[in-house]
Amino acid sequence: MPETATFRQNRRRIRKAPFAVLTFFLLLWLIGVSTGEPARVLEQAIQVCLSCIGIG
Numbered sequence: 001m002p003e004t005a006t007f008r009q010n011r012r013r014i015r016k017a018p019f020a021v022l023t024f025f026l027l028l029w030l031i032g033v034s035t036g037e038p039a040r041v042l043e044q045a046i047q048v049c050l051s052c053i054g055i056g
Contacts, residue, residue, distance in 0.1 A: 032038070
């Protein structure tokens with residue numbers, strides 16, 4: 001089955017979307033790490049765990 005020009009154009013457009021989404025989420029991840037979010041999430045997790053055990 002020969003490829004038509006329309007089929008090739010659609011295939012190229014579809015392949016750009018995952019790259020754009022991954023780039024966007026990588027950017028968000030870098031912003032979160034640079035603002036110290038992982039440490040804040042870990043602090044909150046520790047507080048929740050300690051309060052569930054009855055220590056905190």
